[in-house]
Amino acid sequence: MGNLSWGFILLVFSAFFLNLDAFELRKGQKTERISGSAGDVLEDDPVGRLKVFVYELPSKYNKKILQKDPRCLNHMFAAEIYMHRFLLSSPVRTLNPEEADWFYTPVYTTCDLTPNGLPLPFKSPRMMRSAIQLISSNWPYWNRTEGADHFFIVPHDFGACFHYQEEKAIERGILPLLQRATLVQTFGQRNHVCLKEGSITVPPYAPPQKMQSHLIPPSIPRSIFVYFRGLFYDVGNDPEGGYYARGARAAVWENFKDNPLFDISTEHPTTYYEDMQRAVFCLCPLGWAPWSPRLVEAVIFGCIPVIIADDIVLPFADAIPWEDIGVYVDEKDVPNLDTILTSIPTEVILRKQRLLANPSMKQAMLFPHPAQPGDAFHQILNGLARKLPHDKTVYLRKGEKVLNWTAGPLADLKPW
Amino acid sequence: MKLQALQQSYANRGRSNSLRGQSPLDSGMDGGGAVKSPAGIFWLILHCLCCLISLVLGFRFSRLVFYLLFSTSSINNLYTSTTTSFGSATDIAESLSFTTSLRRLSPPVVNTTSAVTSRVVVGRHGIRIRPWPHPDPVEVMKAHKIIEAVQREQKVQYGIKSPRTLIAITPTYVRTFQALHLTGLMHTLMNLPYEVVWIVVEAGGATNETAALLEKSKLQIKHIGFEKKMPIFWEARHKMESQMRLRALRVVREEKLDGIVMFADDSNMHSLELFDEIQNVEWIGAVSIGIIAHSSRSDEEDPFEVHQTMDEEDETKSPLPVQGPACNSSDRLIGWHTFNSVIYKGKKANYIGDMAIVLPRKLEWSGFVMNSRLVWEEAEFRPDWIKDLDMVLAGDGDDDIESPLSLVKDASMVEPLGRCGKKVMLWWLRAEARADSKFPSRWIIDPPLDMTVPAKRTPWPDAPPELPSDTQKVSGSTTQENTEKRATKTRTPKSRRSSRGKRKHESRNADARVSARHSGERIKL
Numbered sequence: 001m002g003n004l005s006w007g008f009i010l011l012v013f014s015a016f017f018l019n020l021d022a023f024e025l026r027k028g029q030k031t032e033r034i035s036g037s038a039g040d041v042l043e044d045d046p047v048g049r050l051k052v053f054v055y056e057l058p059s060k061y062n063k064k065i066l067q068k069d070p071r072c073l074n075h076m077f078a079a080e081i082y083m084h085r086f087l088l089s090s091p092v093r094t095l096n097p098e099e100a101d102w103f104y105t106p107v108y109t110t111c112d113l114t115p116n117g118l119p120l121p122f123k124s125p126r127m128m129r130s131a132i133q134l135i136s137s138n139w140p141y142w143n144r145t146e147g148a149d150h151f152f153i154v155p156h157d158f159g160a161c162f163h164y165q166e167e168k169a170i171e172r173g174i175l176p177l178l179q180r181a182t183l184v185q186t187f188g189q190r191n192h193v194c195l196k197e198g199s200i201t202v203p204p205y206a207p208p209q210k211m212q213s214h215l216i217p218p219s220i221p222r223s224i225f226v227y228f229r230g231l232f233y234d235v236g237n238d239p240e241g242g243y244y245a246r247g248a249r250a251a252v253w254e255n256f257k258d259n260p261l262f263d264i265s266t267e268h269p270t271t272y273y274e275d276m277q278r279a280v281f282c283l284c285p286l287g288w289a290p291w292s293p294r295l296v297e298a299v300i301f302g303c304i305p306v307i308i309a310d311d312i313v314l315p316f317a318d319a320i321p322w323e324d325i326g327v328y329v330d331e332k333d334v335p336n337l338d339t340i341l342t343s344i345p346t347e348v349i350l351r352k353q354r355l356l357a358n359p360s361m362k363q364a365m366l367f368p369h370p371a372q373p374g375d376a377f378h379q380i381l382n383g384l385a386r387k388l389p390h391d392k393t394v395y396l397r398k399g400e401k402v403l404n405w406t407a408g409p410l411a412d413l414k415p416w
Numbered sequence: 417m418k419l420q421a422l423q424q425s426y427a428n429r430g431r432s433n434s435l436r437g438q439s440p441l442d443s444g445m446d447g448g449g450a451v452k453s454p455a456g457i458f459w460l461i462l463h464c465l466c467c468l469i470s471l472v473l474g475f476r477f478s479r480l481v482f483y484l485l486f487s488t489s490s491i492n493n494l495y496t497s498t499t500t501s502f503g504s505a506t507d508i509a510e511s512l513s514f515t516t517s518l519r520r521l522s523p524p525v526v527n528t529t530s531a532v533t534s535r536v537v538v539g540r541h542g543i544r545i546r547p548w549p550h551p552d553p554v555e556v557m558k559a560h561k562i563i564e565a566v567q568r569e570q571k572v573q574y575g576i577k578s579p580r581t582l583i584a585i586t587p588t589y590v591r592t593f594q595a596l597h598l599t600g601l602m603h604t605l606m607n608l609p610y611e612v613v614w615i616v617v618e619a620g621g622a623t624n625e626t627a628a629l630l631e632k633s634k635l636q637i638k639h640i641g642f643e644k645k646m647p648i649f650w651e652a653r654h655k656m657e658s659q660m661r662l663r664a665l666r667v668v669r670e671e672k673l674d675g676i677v678m679f680a681d682d683s684n685m686h687s688l689e690l691f692d693e694i695q696n697v698e699w700i701g702a703v704s705i706g707i708i709a710h711s712s713r714s715d716e717e718d719p720f721e722v723h724q725t726m727d728e729e730d731e732t733k734s735p736l737p738v739q740g741p742a743c744n745s746s747d748r749l750i751g752w753h754t755f756n757s758v759i760y761k762g763k764k765a766n767y768i769g770d771m772a773i774v775l776p777r778k779l780e781w782s783g784f785v786m787n788s789r790l791v792w793e794e795a796e797f798r799p800d801w802i803k804d805l806d807m808v809l810a811g812d813g814d815d816d817i818e819s820p821l822s823l824v825k826d827a828s829m830v831e832p833l834g835r836c837g838k839k840v841m842l843w844w845l846r847a848e849a850r851a852d853s854k855f856p857s858r859w860i861i862d863p864p865l866d867m868t869v870p871a872k873r874t875p876w877p878d879a880p881p882e883l884p885s886d887t888q889k890v891s892g893s894t895t896q897e898n899t900e901k902r903a904t905k906t907r908t909p910k911s912r913r914s915s916r917g918k919r920k921h922e923s924r925n926a927d928a929r930v931s932a933r934h935s936g937e938r939i940k941l
Contacts (some may be wrong), residue, residue: 094750096696105783113768127840166538167539169540189536191535191536213506217574218570218573219570219575221566221567221570221571222563222566222570223563223565223567225559225562239796241543242539242540242541242542243539244542246536246541247540247542247543247544251543251544251545254543254545254549255544255545255546255549256549258550258551259550259551259557260551260556261551261555261559278568280562280563310535310536311536312534331541334543334544335544335545335546335549336546338551338552338555338559339552339555341559342555342558342559343558345564346562346565349562349565349566350565350566352567353566353569378502385865393736403480
């Protein structure tokens with residue numbers, strides 16, 4: 001009798017596990033689970049793992065700026081605005097600052113646009129400084145830790161260095177007041193002044209509806225080998241080449257302009273998104289800054305990104321294993337790009353495509369509104385949650401001061 | 417796109433600021449207001465002078481001066497060499513200007529240890545070009561293999577999961593346009609990634625002509641002869657084609673072929689997407705056919721007359737040249753689009769080769785596809801709303817059914833394919849030559865034509881002007897021959913232009929007397 005019941009239990013168990021395996025296999029045929037160095041964390045839910053308190057700043061720091069120029073909602077730096085809106089209505093928000101793990105300051109520093117639509121960063125340091133002065137005088141939480149449990153979204157070209165030109169940005173360095181805060185930025189380059197230890201890199205904003213509306217059926221065969229549309233020489237600012245993209249884009253053009261495998265040009269076709277879906281590899285070289293929305297587009301459209309930017313830190317680098325998904329090419333190896341790409345074994349290419357087809361991967365790159373589970377907003381919160389609990393050294397003793405409020409160029413110290 | 421423009425004009429703005437600012441003499445002023453002080457004017461003049469010198473020399477002179485004046489001996493380990501393909505002078509200047517900029521940058525960085533500083537340097541780099549910047553054929557081949565592998569994987573992932581055999585039924589008969597139509601259909605079927613069984617039913621019995629044509633394909637073909645000749649009138653031809661298709665269905669029934677039956681008329685044009693779409697059929701499905709009602713220009717009637725009547729009578733309902741299923745907004749089959757042949761009353765072709773519009777029937781066979789199990793004998797394979805094939809035929813008596821709809825008891829069970837008929841993947845066209853038109857058997861010209869046109873340099877002994885008069889006589893005689901021999905199908909060499917008497921051709925037909933007459937005249941040698 002005992003044997004019979006054991007046998008029955010064993011049978012049930014085996015059936016259960018076999019079924020489970022079959023299910024996983026079927027799922028695994030099309031896509032693969034993505035696990036980065038932090039583990040299998042793309043699908044984690046941050047709700048319940050952290051609490052964020054949103055400071056109530058006067059509207060001159062956010063709403064009025066947006067009202068002055070609503071173009072800020074569509075450019076690639078719009079993540080700061082959408083993050084604010086997401087946090088205001090998210091379940092991780094708490095109205096009680098005593099129980100908050102992280103503090104968010106909604107200041108839109110990249111919304112001062114030229115007539116052409118490009119952000120000018122000259123007033124951003126002053127704006128940020130003024131906001132920090134406000135929160136440090138009206139709430140005690142800044143002084144408690146000197147900003148170590150605060151996070152800021154700085155999606156501009158070189159993050160919190162607040163300049164579009166690399167040399168100037170390096171000269172300025174990160175704003176001194178933000179030395180202890182966590183920065184959420186699009187810029188990422190290893191061993192660079194403007195990337196602080198413990199920053200969270202995020203993808204630039206790309207309009208999700210626009211991309212979804214250009215999807216074509218996945219059964220359409222991919223017939224383009226390498227695809228790229230964009231500038232190779234920035235004729236206005238760097239006519240001889242060599243400065244723009246550290247010469248990498250120009251090298252791509254000079255070496256491969258007559259190669260039939262490389263569909264590269266400076267045109268602006270209306271079928272740009274559809275063409276990406278018909279390509280196997282999409283080049284994502286650096287420009288004036290190492291990051292670009294091309295990475296987001298390549299991931300959404302299932303085209304393997306070929307990243308040509310030395311030492312770049314890609315979005316959510318601890319959650320997404322970019323080496324398994326994309327192809328890294330050193331800038332010095334650009335003349336051999338065709339050899340590099342054709343020598344990748346077929347199984348590796350198919351695996352990369354399977355990883356790209358994973359819907360959680362695509363979700364993680366987007367900033368949809370309203371927010372959806374697994375999207376970039378949630379990945380940012382996951383990243384913040386992974387930094388918890390705060391180290392004891394974060395909390396300063398009474399009277400201890402670390403930040404230098406008068407550091408930085410003189411022009412930045414003027415009130416905003 | 418927009419983003420590129422943004423970046424471009426943005427960098428424009430940025431760089432123009434910076435280019436002004438990068439000259440070491442002006443580093444202080446970043447777009448500030450111009451100060452008209454003596455010092456300012458002095459710096460301005462110096463700056464202009466340096467610019468002029470740079471223009472003459474060809475490189476950034478000011479940086480070189482700065483470096484030579486202010487450099488110290490320590491060049492820190494941030495200096496990395498760049499390989500360039502430029503000339504040596506610019507080389508030196510660049511690498512020098514590069515270290516100059518580094519020097520200016522070093523103050524903020526020098527506090528940290530050298531391990532933290534980036535190996536990526538800011539400044540000007542060279543554009544690396546390999547010695548032979550052109551495609552390598554080996555790489556191209558490898559890339560094509562990769563693309564093929566990717567496409568195969570795509571097909572496996574997103575294409576049809578378990579493709580069924582395609583059973584294509586084609587009625588045909590030997591005529592001038594047979595080779596044209598059948599070659600097209602044959603190549604379409606050869607290009608499919610599916611298994612194909614091609615049942616070709618030939619009116620007038622299975623001939624070697626058709627067999628030779630079919631042999632060229634590597635398909636599995638069942639060539640069946642139908643012992644009646646194809647009639648000349650279109651009505652009768654349509655009827656006979658239906659009978660031939662039924663004959664083929666009987667073969668499917670007897671041999672128990674398993675797969676999807678489609679009716680591929682030899683003169684139709686199929687798109688490859690059609691074959692992917694019909695794999696979705698469960699029992700019986702309908703697709704939309706584009707009707708290309710071919711209207712040839714005729715002398716008797718004004719070709720525009722048709723259009724005028726159309727405008728007057730049917731402004732609201734233009735003839736939709738598509739035959740197929742019609743659906744309502746929830747994608748359910750509610751009816752059929754048929755070809756509106758009312759407007760063509762009296763103007764349609766009656767016999768093959770008639771110079772008028774050839775119209776399709778109400779619903780063409782080729783718009784229907786069905787599971788081959790529908791025609792099997794055993795009733796357990798098919799659903800209740802399908803009639804048995806034998807019973808349908810017995811009931812009609814004359815072995816003819818208009819369209820496969822007669823096989824179903826309930827026409828609403830037909831599945832509309834191709835996005836509910838919105839996608840046209842197949843076109844119906846009936847272009848035929850006259851029934852008595854001649855063509856060489858198997859389109860092989862044997863014996864070779866005797867028409868010889870002299871090459872420009874070949875020295876013919878006879879004078880060229882004789883050639884035109886000669887042809888006149890020849891063509892005149894051959895038209896007479898043609899009228900005599902209209903009934904025969906075999907090819908008769910029309911004209912025999914004499915080969916200048918150099919060769920005497922043995923004529924193999926009744927034209928011998930005519931040709932002998934000519935060759936008799938021409939033999940001079």
